[in-house]
Amino acid sequence: MPKAKGKTRRQKFGYNVNRKRLNRNARRKAAPRIECSHIRHAWDHAKSVRQNLAEMGLAMDPNKAVPLRKRKVKAMEVDGDERPKELVRKPYVLSDLEAEASLPEKKGNTLSRDLIDYVRYMVENHGEDYKIWLQWTRVPKWDQLAMDGA
Numbered sequence: 001m002p003k004a005k006g007k008t009r010r011q012k013f014g015y016n017v018n019r020k021r022l023n024r025n026a027r028r029k030a031a032p033r034i035e036c037s038h039i040r041h042a043w044d045h046a047k048s049v050r051q052n053l054a055e056m057g058l059a060m061d062p063n064k065a066v067p068l069r070k071r072k073v074k075a076m077e078v079d080g081d082e083r084p085k086e087l088v089r090k091p092y093v094l095s096d097l098e099a100e101a102s103l104p105e106k107k108g109n110t111l112s113r114d115l116i117d118y119v120r121y122m123v124e125n126h127g128e129d130y131k132i133w134l135q136w137t138r139v140p141k142w143d144q145l146a147m148d149g150a
Contacts, residue, residue: 057088
């Protein structure tokens with residue numbers, strides 16, 4: 001059969017389209033960068049997210065991985081109710097993640113070195129007499145307010 005002849009329109013460049021926004025949205029829709037290096041190196045782009053995580057021994061949905069027990073007791077239960085275990089082809093990812101999680105957490109909320117030295121100096125010279133501490137001009141007003149309440 002012959003092809004139906006319709007109106008064909010020539011391609012026109014869209015000058016009013018914001019190319020920067022277009023590229024940014026395309027980048028957002030593309031696969032995001034995986035932050036975890038262990039998972040990123042073991043990732044296979046040809047497979048789906050669920051398949052990749054299953055090969056690593058991770059769960060896509062925690063509700064399906066560890067289902068809640070039913071409170072209702074059935075009269076007859078068949079042993080074939082359990083799902084078969086999925087094959088973990090990349091167990092090193094799971095062991096690396098567990099090793100990283102077992103490391104002690106680094107504390108990041110320490111005081112500045114100057115403030116630590118200042119407080120150490122005050123304790124050595126004046127003990128816990130906070131009123132003498134307030135006579136020092138080095139103490140900012142907001143620290144004076146904090147010491148008044150203490």
